Amino acid sequence: MSVVDDLRNLILNGRYAPGARLGEVELAETLGVSRTPVREALRRLQAEGLVEVAANRGARVAQFPAGDLETVFELRARIEGLAARQAAAVATAEDADLLHETAVTLREHAGRRDLDAVYRLNADFHRSLVRLGGSAVLAQSLSALVHSPVLLRTYGSFDAEAMRRSVDHHVEIAAAVRAGDPDWAEVVMRAHLFSARASLLGPRRRDGG
Amino acid sequence: MSVVDDLRNLILNGRYAPGARLGEVELAETLGVSRTPVREALRRLQAEGLVEVAANRGARVAQFPAGDLETVFELRARIEGLAARQAAAVATAEDADLLHETAVTLREHAGRRDLDAVYRLNADFHRSLVRLGGSAVLAQSLSALVHSPVLLRTYGSFDAEAMRRSVDHHVEIAAAVRAGDPDWAEVVMRAHLFSARASLLGPRRRDGG
DNA sequence: TCGCAAGGGGTTGTATGCAATCCACAGACG
DNA sequence: CGTCTGTGGATTGCATACAACCCCTTGCGA
Numbered sequence: 001m002s003v004v005d006d007l008r009n010l011i012l013n014g015r016y017a018p019g020a021r022l023g024e025v026e027l028a029e030t031l032g033v034s035r036t037p038v039r040e041a042l043r044r045l046q047a048e049g050l051v052e053v054a055a056n057r058g059a060r061v062a063q064f065p066a067g068d069l070e071t072v073f074e075l076r077a078r079i080e081g082l083a084a085r086q087a088a089a090v091a092t093a094e095d096a097d098l099l100h101e102t103a104v105t106l107r108e109h110a111g112r113r114d115l116d117a118v119y120r121l122n123a124d125f126h127r128s129l130v131r132l133g134g135s136a137v138l139a140q141s142l143s144a145l146v147h148s149p150v151l152l153r154t155y156g157s158f159d160a161e162a163m164r165r166s167v168d169h170h171v172e173i174a175a176a177v178r179a180g181d182p183d184w185a186e187v188v189m190r191a192h193l194f195s196a197r198a199s200l201l202g203p204r205r206r207d208g209g
Numbered sequence: 210m211s212v213v214d215d216l217r218n219l220i221l222n223g224r225y226a227p228g229a230r231l232g233e234v235e236l237a238e239t240l241g242v243s244r245t246p247v248r249e250a251l252r253r254l255q256a257e258g259l260v261e262v263a264a265n266r267g268a269r270v271a272q273f274p275a276g277d278l279e280t281v282f283e284l285r286a287r288i289e290g291l292a293a294r295q296a297a298a299v300a301t302a303e304d305a306d307l308l309h310e311t312a313v314t315l316r317e318h319a320g321r322r323d324l325d326a327v328y329r330l331n332a333d334f335h336r337s338l339v340r341l342g343g344s345a346v347l348a349q350s351l352s353a354l355v356h357s358p359v360l361l362r363t364y365g366s367f368d369a370e371a372m373r374r375s376v377d378h379h380v381e382i383a384a385a386v387r388a389g390d391p392d393w394a395e396v397v398m399r400a401h402l403f404s405a406r407a408s409l410l411g412p413r414r415r416d417g418g
Numbered sequence: 419t420c421g422c423a424a425g426g427g428g429t430t431g432t433a434t435g436c437a438a439t440c441c442a443c444a445g446a447c448g
Numbered sequence: 449c450g451t452c453t454g455t456g457g458a459t460t461g462c463a464t465a466c467a468a469c470c471c472c473t474t475g476c477g478a
Contacts (some may be wrong), residue, residue, distance in 0.1 A: 266470070
């Protein structure tokens with residue numbers, strides 16, 4: 001429907017890889033509109049951090065330097081930790097049950113290595129949690145981080161144990177929300193993201209020595 | 210120079226108050242360009258969270274519901290806490306000296322209640338710290354929060370003691386960075402923001418009772 | 419007097435044309 | 449042979465024209 005959503009999906013689905021050139025005329029033809037809405041969509045996605053545009057030189061899909069990936073997870077741990085905390089503080093039993101449902105379904109699909117469903121349910125879970133947290137600024141601060149092209153298909157690099165940890169974290173977070181325990185919810189969420197970071201980036205060796 | 214920067218400054222300087230209508234033709238005339246660059250600037254500022262646009266109904270300056278202000282400060286404490294931590298971990302002595310300079314100058318202007326200079330130096334300080342932290346994603350996550358129109362002229366609502374605390378926090382953060390102590394830098398930054406929140410929103414009474 | 423529907427003004431959404439800028443390649447000069 | 453410069457093609461940036469949409473007003477009817 002909306003050009004900006006279409007373009008965002010194209011990037012997020014890997015149709016345009018990080019670093020790929022985004023020519024205005026090519027996108028306009030692909031999306032079946034003129035250059036004007038394409039340009040506006042590119043400007044929005046630029047502000048979202050999904051694309052980088054150089055003056056007079058066009059747009060490319062943004063790519064994080066590897067060092068920034070650490071920061072992305074550190075930020076997500078802090079921001080989504082807050083989201084989990086607030087969700088646990090305000091969620092009703094029905095809210096928590098819905099979260100639990102999603103987490104359990106996610107676990108089932110993970111058992112069958114159905115990665116597409118896992119990715120979708122994972123996004124659902126995190127989005128629901130943020131919505132429960134109830135703050136628009138929270139959602140916005142996160143969107144730029146979780147939509148990062150580098151984070152796509154992260155589950156592909158998880159081994160069996162990491163996958164098990166990840167899906168169990170979701171269930172545990174739902175339990176913490178159900179219990180109305182903000183501290184519990186926050187630390188599990190932080191563990192969830194640090195665990196994912198370790199699977200993606202490998203072990204963090206100590207500095208000294 | 211750039212239309213998006215001009216427009217952002219207009220909003221941030223209070224020329225357009227939160228909730229004010231942003232007509233495309235009016236802005237185009239004000240800025241001396243056509244509607245096209247104005248529209249692109251509005252889309253960018255929309256993604257930054259500074260303006261809200263409704264389909265076919267135009268753009269307005271964004272305004273947070275009061276409840277979200279708590280979340281904004283909670284988020285800033287977490288994100289800028291990370292920025293301070295990373296800055297302390299990597300900053301050189303020269304970097305720390307520059308921060309100290311800014312903090313001391315800020316304190317002098319605050320003593321004379323020169324609010325314009327205070328606001329500018331404060332922004333400089335926080336920006337420098339984030340730049341020291343060295344991560345583009347960090348800078349981007351913050352920009353949407355600190356640019357929030359609601360946070361303008363916050364110092365106007367500070368009493369003498371709160372002002373003193375705020376400026377001293379800057380000096381202390383510089384000291385922590387100079388000492389290369391990430392823990393110290395982070396907690397002072399968190400205190401800095403919680404103190405500001407208290408001045409803006411009043412005391413947070415306990416729930417129970 | 420109140421409700422509703424049709425019309426008009428104004429604003430946004432989109433398309434297209436033109437100017438400015440950038441990159442690549444070729445040719446000349448040292 | 450290497451480097452610099454000029455020219456051509458392509459792409460972006462901007463302006464303008466037209467179409468679509470929304471809201472407000474106005475007139476009619478109950």
